[in-house]
Amino acid sequence: MNSIVFAVLSVAVIALLCSVMLVVASKVMAVPEDPLFPAVRECLPGANCGACGYAGCDGYAKALASGEEKRTNLCVPGGDSAAAQVAGVLGVEAEDVIEMMAVVACGGDCELAPEKADYEGTLTCAAAKLLSGGPKACVYGCLGYGDCANICPVHAISIVKGIAVVDPNVCIGCGLCSKTCPNHIIHMIPQIQKVFDRCSNPGMGKPVMEVCKAGCIGCTKCAKVCPEGAIAMEGNLAHVDSGKCTGCGTCVEACPTKSIQFVDWKKD
Amino acid sequence: MDFKHLLYIIMAAVFVNNYVLQRFLGICPFLGVSKKLDQATGMSIAVIFVMLLATAVTWPIQNFLLDPNGMGYLQTVVFILVIAALVQLVEITLKKYIPSLYKALGIYLPLITTNCAVLGVTVLNITEGYSFAESMANSFGSGLGFFLAMVIFAGVRTRTESCEAPDSFQGLPITLVSASILAAAFNGFAGVVETLFG
Numbered sequence: 422m423n424s425i426v427f428a429v430l431s432v433a434v435i436a437l438l439c440s441v442m443l444v445v446a447s448k449v450m451a452v453p454e455d456p457l458f459p460a461v462r463e464c465l466p467g468a469n470c471g472a473c474g475y476a477g478c479d480g481y482a483k484a485l486a487s488g489e490e491k492r493t494n495l496c497v498p499g500g501d502s503a504a505a506q507v508a509g510v511l512g513v514e515a516e517d518v519i520e521m522m523a524v525v526a527c528g529g530d531c532e533l534a535p536e537k538a539d540y541e542g543t544l545t546c547a548a549a550k551l552l553s554g555g556p557k558a559c560v561y562g563c564l565g566y567g568d569c570a571n572i573c574p575v576h577a578i579s580i581v582k583g584i585a586v587v588d589p590n591v592c593i594g595c596g597l598c599s600k601t602c603p604n605h606i607i608h609m610i611p612q613i614q615k616v617f618d619r620c621s622n623p624g625m626g627k628p629v630m631e632v633c634k635a636g637c638i639g640c641t642k643c644a645k646v647c648p649e650g651a652i653a654m655e656g657n658l659a660h661v662d663s664g665k666c667t668g669c670g671t672c673v674e675a676c677p678t679k680s681i682q683f684v685d686w687k688k689d
Numbered sequence: 690m691d692f693k694h695l696l697y698i699i700m701a702a703v704f705v706n707n708y709v710l711q712r713f714l715g716i717c718p719f720l721g722v723s724k725k726l727d728q729a730t731g732m733s734i735a736v737i738f739v740m741l742l743a744t745a746v747t748w749p750i751q752n753f754l755l756d757p758n759g760m761g762y763l764q765t766v767v768f769i770l771v772i773a774a775l776v777q778l779v780e781i782t783l784k785k786y787i788p789s790l791y792k793a794l795g796i797y798l799p800l801i802t803t804n805c806a807v808l809g810v811t812v813l814n815i816t817e818g819y820s821f822a823e824s825m826a827n828s829f830g831s832g833l834g835f836f837l838a839m840v841i842f843a844g845v846r847t848r849t850e851s852c853e854a855p856d857s858f859q860g861l862p863i864t865l866v867s868a869s870i871l872a873a874a875f876n877g878f879a880g881v882v883e884t885l886f887g
Contacts, residue, residue, distance in 0.1 A: 428763055431754075435767060439774030446778050450785035 457486035457510070464506035465496055468574050470595030472497040472521075485511060497521055498593035520612040521594035523578075523587045524684060527563035527606050528619040528635035530582035534559055535632070545571075550603045559632035561622040563606055569598035589685050610684065615668030618643075618659040620680045625657045630678075637680035643672035695826040697886035698819075702830025704878035708806045709838040710868075711875060715806030719838065720864060722797075724850075729843040730836075735797040737832030740810050742779065743772045744828040747811040748821055768811050776802040806835060842871060 462482035469477040473495035475484060484490035485507060493513060494504040500520060508514060540549055540556035546564040554560030563584040570578040570585060577591035578598060585607070587598075599607040606621040620637035622629050629636040639657030651665035652672060659672070659681055672681045708714045715736070722732045747768050755761050780798050783791040801807060810831045814824040845867050854863040 424759075427758075428760055431758075431760065432763060432766060432770070436770055439770060443774055443777055443781075446781045450781050452784050 458482055460510045461485045461507055464499070464503055464510060466499045466503060468498050468593065468595065470498060470574055470593070470597055472593075472595040494519075498595055521596065521609045522589055522592050522612065522684070522686070523569075523594065523596070523598050523607050524610055524617055524619075525563055525569075525585045525587060525607050526617065526619055526621045527561075527584055527604075528680065528682070529557070529559055529562045529633040530584045530635075532582065533634040534562055534583075534636075547603045557632075559622055559629075559636065561604060561606070562620075562633065564604065568601050568603065569607055572597050572601045611663050612686065613666075614661060614663035614684060615666050616661055616670070616673060616681055616683055618661070618680055619682050620658065620678075623656040623658060634678070635680060636678060638678060640677060642675045642677065643681050646671050646675045693886060695822065697882070698823055698826045699830035699833070700882045700886060702827050703834040703837060704875070705882050706831075707834040707838055707875055707878075708809065708831050709835055710872040712809065713872075714809040715804055715835060718800065718804065718806075719835075719842065720861075720868070722800075723839055723842045723846055726840065726843045726847070729839040732797045732801070733832070733836035733839045736801055736804070736806065736835050737829065739772075739776060739779075739798070739801050739804075739807055740828040740832040740835075741825065742775060743768075743807050743811050744814055744824050746771055746775055748814060748824050751815050764812065764815065765808070768808060772807060772811070773802050806831070838871070838875075842868065845871065 462478060465478040465482055467478050469479075471477065473481045475481040475490075475495075478496075481490070481495065485493065491513075493507045493511065496503045496507075497520065535558050536556045537558040538556045540552065542548055542552060544566050546555075546566045546568040549555040549564050549566055555564045557564065565580055565583040565585065567578070567580045567585065570576070570580060574595065574597065575591050575593055577588045577593070578585050579588070580586070585598075587607075594609065596609050599605075599609050604621065608617070610617060618637050620629075620633075620635065622633065622636050624636075625639040629638050637658055639654065641654050643659050644652040644654055648669065648671060649665045649667055651662045651667075653660050653662065668683070670683065673679075673683060675681075702708075706712060709716065709719045718732055718736070723729045750767060750771060751761070751764060755763055755767065776798055780791070783798075810828050814827055817827070819827055846864065849863050849867055858866070
């Protein structure tokens with residue numbers, strides 16, 4: 422009996438000594454952590470989407486708190502309100518966030534763009550693309566297996582009639598889908614842009630029409646009719662200068678294949 | 690106790706009685722942190738550090754506190770307790786005074802607090818009946834052996850990751866297979882050290 426009590430007591434004493442030592446050490450050698458970091462982190466939405474260019478919200482908050490990063494408007498999902506809050510915490514002037522949205526530059530749904538083969542492999546875009554560019558006749562278009570929809574943190578993307586469609590009311594503009602798409606057909610466009618070319622096929626004329634009825638044939642009509650000179654042709658595709666475009670819609674009416682379309686912006 | 694004897698203990702601990710490959714202690718960091726060479730190196734250096742530190746504390750406890758009072762059976766409990774507290778203390782101290790070293794070892798220190806290799810080294814030092822100097826030599830050698838195994842295996846793994854293993858072997862199975870082959874290869878050291886230094 423005595424030995425048990427002695428053993429228990431001695432272990433308890435050793436544990437007590439150790440804990441006292443640790444408590445004292447943590448008090449004496451406490452390293453003050455930057456109080457700014459949790460305050461800044463609180464302002465960010467916590468989607469960890471990486472649109473700011475840092476590894477998650479923690480990384481951006483850390484860079485802001487330490488003063489390495491001066492720009493408070495990098496958080497796209499947080500938008501103006503997050504930028505204003507961050508600026509308030511840091512005591513600097515807030516700048517507006519240019520809100521971005523993802524658009525899918527492909528209008529070739531299952532009715533307009535025929536398939537050249539039946540694909541029965543792994544149901545991801547990346548896998549389908551490996552097999553001679555995917556089952557679609559147009560190898561530049563949306564494969565429709567939803568790699569973008571799967572990575573979207575807010576489930577803003579759905580596959581409608583074989584192509585990805587972004588819900589403008591849900592999209593937070595993080596750009597993850599744009600990075601994931603194996604065909605690189607999802608573009609991030611600023612909120613001020615009104616129209617875009619809904620096709621990614623760099624071909625011209627007949628080869629495009631053969632594989633998709635919705636394709637941009639590179640006729641340059643839109644570039645010619647635009648009163649602002651906002652449209653330039655890049656590799657047989659129309660590129661819209663968001664700064665010049667007024668959204669008059671002349672190009673949308675002129676486009677023979679209805680490839681140039683209005684951007685479906687948020688309804689509010 | 691001459692230098693040759695200590696060198697013999699170190700060499701034996703590194704090659705013949707390698708903790709990972711021959712005694713199969715500390716397998717979880719061996720498989721877990723050996724994916725990249727820099728991580729493996731950081732982890733191994735932390736292990737050497739903690740092994741030396743743990744031995745320096747546990748050997749006196751066993752020989753001056755537990756054994757004289759006939760409480761040798763409390764060894765495991767007391768060792769775990771002391772090593773865990775010690776590593777925590779070292780972590781706090783490093784954070785305050787040597788932040789650069791804390792950054793390098795920081796995430797690995799708590800990981801190896803109660804690693805079986807660390808506990809194994811301290812316990813085996815006692816069971817082998819080593820003196821304090823011999824114990825420290827053995828701990829250093831064991832840590833060095835861990836380092837060697839980690840670095841070799843990190844090299845092996847970068848190769849197995851990039852090659853195409855059969856489906857059923859992909860991932861952990863092929864890692865375990867290569868680990869066992871490496872362990873078998875280390876069997877070849879048995880006898881070598883004894884002939885050289887013994």
